[in-house]
Amino acid sequence: MNFSFEVTATNPTSARRGVLSTPHGAVQTPFFMPVGTQATVKGLRNEALEELGAEIILANTYHLYLRPGHEAVRKLGGLHKFMSWPRAILTDSGGFQVFSLSELRKVTDEGVRFRSHLDGSEHMLTPEKAAEIQLALGSDIAMVFDECIETPAPREKAEAAVKRTTEWAGRARKYFREQASRNGELGQWQFGIVQGATFADLRRESARQLLEMDFPGYAVGGLAVGEPHSLTCEMTAEVTALLPRDRPRYLMGVGKPEQIADYVALGIDMMDCVLPTRAARHACLYTSEGRVLIKSARYAADPRPPDPNCSCSVCRRYTRAYLRHLFAAGELTAAILATHHNVHFYLDLMRQIREAIEFGNLANFSSEMHARYAVSPA
């Protein structure tokens, strides 16, 4: 087995410092995964991602299944080779698309029937199918297919989603193990996903049921979909309290810069979020001084770097005035530079957090981040 997870340091909070080893390299935890839904982190070449120190990225089952198709990727040597990314990859299962594409799908116990957002064609995604696709893609970590629902949700709906997610997790686990016994070492880890919306008892129940399936890692899903941050933290804490200490915990789809350290303090090891890349394309830069909406007229003649305290190659070379100009002109370079900076910011934030855990001052770090982002800079 090329996989392992080792906790190397703990903290007065529940935070853990560790290393997740994969066939495509070791990943220092806690970590943040830049999102590369369609086998690319929008706006960044893989060379840049490597320079920025990304050790793992996320890709998406649903999107790659529709285009170019998982069999096509398999024939081209798997996702790593296809996209020329030598480091680790985690694939999301398509469970989030159950939520985000809610108008294009129908959920049944069997699975989810999607109408493709690309051409309207019909596709059935089941727990087995999602696992099969991810095995074909050859990602290092595969997620089980779950039912992600909106928040707030009525209790009955949340209950039903938990029940379904648990059953689907069981089927996915079974499929995965069958494949392993038939084909030998699969070179992939499979993680379960806890659901339960904003109901603490459902979250605990969901976690307990998944624990019985003995996943090498556990995710918390269906959070940060509109509920207040405090509630996200509450639900996360409920779950992490039950999860085994020797397995990685993944809080899916988070978060804002000032929230990241909070999740880590609750014992989260892994996160991903489209925020740094999407916000960058929309001219929002994350800096040591807070958010900078670089399109604003106030930066038209600002000769300072986007973030005076940042060491990234964009901040070393370009001014706010120039970035603002590029956005105003609609130049592609605007998105590229902004994305580069934001991903640097997030990855550097994670480096600082890992350091803070080792030095035992994560709590201070967290409150500093909140203070910094409480008010947007002038």
Add this chain to the structure above:
RNA sequence: GGACGGGUGGGUGAGUGGCUAAAACCAGCAGACUGUAAAUCUGCCGCUCCUUGCGGGCUACGAAGGUUCGAAUCCUUCCCCGUCCA
């Protein structure tokens, strides 16, 4: 010199008697983005007043007059622009 066509808010450009401070798009301004249907979306965008209300006042569809209860829309004259004919 003559015949047509046309002059609308920062721009392009709808609108041929009241529902028009005037569509739509662009530009401008402000904001939002949390396992990416997102290089997207939302709001504001003549001036002004306040007790911020589907509020009041003022100004505005080349200019000046006129018709009408009411005009960007109809009439007259003038000024520009385009095309064609001499």
